[in-house]
Amino acid sequence: MLLLTKVMGAQILTAFTGPKNLSIVPAVNTYVQIQGLAWPAILVGWVAQSASLGMKDSWGPLKALAVASAVNGIGDIVLCCFLGYGIVGAAWATMVVTNYCSFYDE
Structure with missing residues (x-):
């Protein structure tokens, strides 16, 4: 990608x-x-989420997504508004959260 x-x-x-x-x-x-850098982690996250759901664990992925959404929102505000990175800051915040969420599910 x-x-x-x-x-x-x-x-x-x-x-x-x-x-x-x-x-x-x-x-x-x-x-x-920048989002292309996150594709390996996205694929790992999808597999981990599928494995969790296959084991009937819906709370693990839900918690990971809730934390990731909050961290992404904070990252967007800090990087875009306070540090002035604009769309690049939004991309980096999303990529970092995507990587976190992927490895949290494991």
């Missing part, structure tokens, strides 16, 4: 956003590339 967004990200995003929204493509491309 990271390689695909690195090589063809701008072209693919331009196809999604259309010619009227070309000004947002660089910011969205940066966001998507």
